Amino acid sequence: MxxxxxxxxxxxxxxxxxxxxxxxxxxxxxxxxxxxxxxxxxxxxxxxxxxxxxxxxxxxxxxxxxxxxxxxxxxxxxxxxxxxxxxxxxxxxxxxxxxxxxxxxxxxxxxxxxxxxxxxxxxxxxxxxxxxxxxxxxxxxxxxxxxxxxxxxxxxxxxxxxxxxxxxxxxxxxxxxxxxxxxxxxxxxxxxxxxxxxxxxxxxxxxxxxxxxxxxNNKERHYIEAFKLLKKHIGYVPWSWCMSMVIETKIINRDLTSKIRIRLRAAYEYLRNKL
Structure with missing residues (x-):
């Protein structure tokens, strides 16, 4: 066998x-x-x-x-x-x-x-x-x-x-x-x-x-780092990320460009009146 x-x-x-x-x-x-x-x-x-x-x-x-x-x-x-x-x-x-x-x-x-x-x-x-x-x-x-x-x-x-x-x-x-x-x-x-x-x-x-x-505990820092990575990998920051930052942090960071700050502030004011 x-x-x-x-x-x-x-x-x-x-x-x-x-x-x-x-x-x-x-x-x-x-x-x-x-x-x-x-x-x-x-x-x-x-x-x-x-x-x-x-x-x-x-x-x-x-x-x-x-x-x-x-x-x-x-x-x-x-x-x-x-x-x-x-x-x-x-x-x-x-x-x-x-x-x-x-x-x-x-x-x-x-x-x-x-x-x-x-x-x-x-x-x-x-x-x-x-x-x-x-x-x-x-x-x-x-x-x-x-x-x-x-x-x-x-x-x-x-x-x-x-x-x-x-x-x-x-x-x-x-x-x-x-x-x-x-x-x-x-x-x-x-x-x-x-x-x-x-x-x-x-x-x-x-x-x-x-x-x-x-x-x-570091939401603002998280978004700033994410924005830099997005610009590195795809060349721009999608609006969905900007909206998320406004909703989660309620902060307009001074280091962002004036154009982005204006758009974020407008979105924030809109959301504040809607929510």
Whole structure:
């Protein structure tokens, strides 16, 4: 009787970087959501920027699942993510999960399966939830099908619900470490030159909205950085972004051109009378 030869199947490998600074109240949920993904070879790097809360205790609790971690002041979130990718062994795919966000069950697995089947895509994004400080779902993130027009006009991609092909990441040299608010938005534009951006109609992750988020506490800075990136990548700032800035910040920034300030002020006065 001839014995059948065993077949070894290599699992897709993923480098997951977790940047963290004093997010100990959320960090354990984030780490568990990575560790509990199935059918993947996952390498985790936790890049702690010198937390003074319980973050280090949590990191040490799950140290057996973490390939690399360190804790000291660094040059910001973007630089920490790039560093984390470099510290991990080469992988098929790359992503990062902020310490206050989470993956859904099999979320990473679904994204990896999509990229395994769609070799022409440099990155995939999916549907995602918005959760509160207790990780309860409060809304759906407004993702829509990909097009250059949609990417130009709206934040259609929820960063936690993304997975990037490693060679594409390497070709664009990762994240631009000079950016602090819109590093992911800039990355999508640069990855678009490496291959198509795929959209998977499934929920794979949750983005947590709470009082301590950078975006909530730095809205004006977020828009100014986004405007600069839009001018860099498409040559102008779409009106939809200007309207969003008026609605969210209620601020007309003095650094904008006079023409834009006048248009924004007119839109603001209109909306103030209508809302």
């Amino acid at each position: 001839v014995q059948e030869e065993s077949v070894t199947t290599l699992l897709p490998s993923i480098s997951v970087v977790v940047p963290n600074l004093n997010q100990g109240q959320f960090l354990e949920e984030a780490l568990l959501s990575i560790i509990n993904q199935s059918d993947l070879d996952i390498r985790i790097a936790v890049m702690d920027a010198g937390s003074t809360d319980n973050s280090l205790a949590i990191i040490k609790k799950y140290e057996q699942h973490i390939s690399f971690w360190r804790s000291h002041p660094d040059n910001g979130q973007a630089a920490a993510i790039n560093e984390g990718v470099q510290k991990l062994p080469p992988s098929d795919y790359v992503c990062w999960l902020n310490a206050d966000d989470t993956y859904l069950a099999s979320g990473l697995t679904k994204m990896a399966e999509y990229l395994e089947l769609n070799k022409h895509c440099s990155v995939v994004y999916t549907q995602a939830y918005i959760t509160d400080s207790t990780n309860q779902i409060v809304n759906e993130y407004p993702t829509i099908d990909f097009s250059i027009s949609n990417l130009s006009n709206y934040c259609i991609i929820c960063q936690p619900a993304t997975l990037i092909r490693s060679n594409a990441w390497g070709n664009v040299n990762g994240i631009d470490a000079s950016l602090h608010m819109c590093m992911d938005y800039d990355l999508w534009w640069r990855l678009l030159r490496q291959g198509k951006i795929g959209y998977l109609h499934e929920f794979t992750a949750s983005s947590r909205d709470h009082e301590g988020t950078k975006t909530r």
